Amino acid sequence: MAGIVVYFAFLLISQQVYLSQVRQDQASAEARLAAARQENEALRQEKERLGDLNYIEKLAREELGMTRRGELPYSTGRK
Helix, strand or coil: CHHHHHHHHHHHHHHHHHHHHHHHHHHHHHHHHHHHHHHHHHHHHHHHHCCCHHHHHHHHHHHHCCCCCCCCCCCCCCC
16 A cells, blocks of 8 residues: 555656746746747848838948048048
8 A cells, every 4th residue: 555655656756856947948938939929029020121212222321331422421430
């Protein structure tokens, strides 16, 4: 009888450990999913902005240092 009790106690403990690990894995997966959703939304917004010529011009000026024909580049000396 004691052997059966020990066996079922072992099963119960091992199942609790397994469920704990599954819960941790699920929480980790949910955190990765939330981060991926945020990144996806940021990329979606960036894609929409890239359809705006004013935004493209702003990027070209600020990030690439481009100017229009006849303009002189202006530098603040900072980067």
